[in-house]
Amino acid sequence: MNVHFVSLGCPKNRVDTEVMLGHTADAGHELVAAPEAAEVIVINTCGFIGEAKQESIDAILEMAKYKESGSCKRLVVAGCLSQRYPKELASEMPEVDQFIGTDEVGAIAKAISGTINRLSVVDTPAYLYDDAAPRRRSQAVHTAYVKIAEGCDRPCAFCIIPKLRGPQRSRSPESVLRETRDLVAQLLLADKFAEVLRPVRRVGRVLPARFRRDQPLGRRAHGKVPMVAAVTIP
Numbered sequence: 001m002n003v004h005f006v007s008l009g010c011p012k013n014r015v016d017t018e019v020m021l022g023h024t025a026d027a028g029h030e031l032v033a034a035p036e037a038a039e040v041i042v043i044n045t046c047g048f049i050g051e052a053k054q055e056s057i058d059a060i061l062e063m064a065k066y067k068e069s070g071s072c073k074r075l076v077v078a079g080c081l082s083q084r085y086p087k088e089l090a091s092e093m094p095e096v097d098q099f100i101g102t103d104e105v106g107a108i109a110k111a112i113s114g115t116i117n118r119l120s121v122v123d124t125p126a127y128l129y130d131d132a133a134p135r136r137r138s139q140a141v142h143t144a145y146v147k148i149a150e151g152c153d154r155p156c157a158f159c160i161i162p163k164l165r166g167p168q169r170s171r172s173p174e175s176v177l178r179e180t181r182d183l184v185a186q187l188l189l190a191d192k193f194a195e196v197l198r199p200v201r202r203v204g205r206v207l208p209a210r211f212r213r214d215q216p217l218g219r220r221a222h223g224k225v226p227m228v229a230a231v232t233i234p
Contacts, residue, residue, distance in 0.1 A: 004038035009046025022134030027109035045081035125166035
């Protein structure tokens, strides 16, 4: 089937979308850029603040129109909005065929084919991808995000992250290193950036030399290690 993806929200969501793209392609589906050409449309939503929730709802309703005017037969809603309001969305959006949360990234092929329950969202997410995940990059050729940790153990009254992403867990340094090397190798093959070899040799220490930390407000929170880093080729 032809499948179109819409990715909303933060860099963590972008990485989840790219892993879902990989699983979708591995299942034999064709990834298409135009929603009107898709038989299945997947929206990976954000549910963190009011504006993000509204953007996600608007995107769902916009993509749902292709079930009438396009070739879309199934609409799949994934990500944080589904994780936060699973029952409410399932009740109020009959046009959506499948809801999955942040724990079901690896189940996207089943969601596309409709072989799991319409509402498939666990209460406490525990998923965290690793370097073996079949990831398909979707950004500019010279940059890619690497997720090094997920979730949070601090139940702050003002923050919904533990609900959306589950408890804090981290990838091993070895897994992060392997993925980073693979991403750089893909970049070299894509654009023949031979000059990148010199800084990349420094990867062997802890993390790549050209990592950029993406944090709310541009700083660390409570002294924690950033959850996402971006590998950028100069």
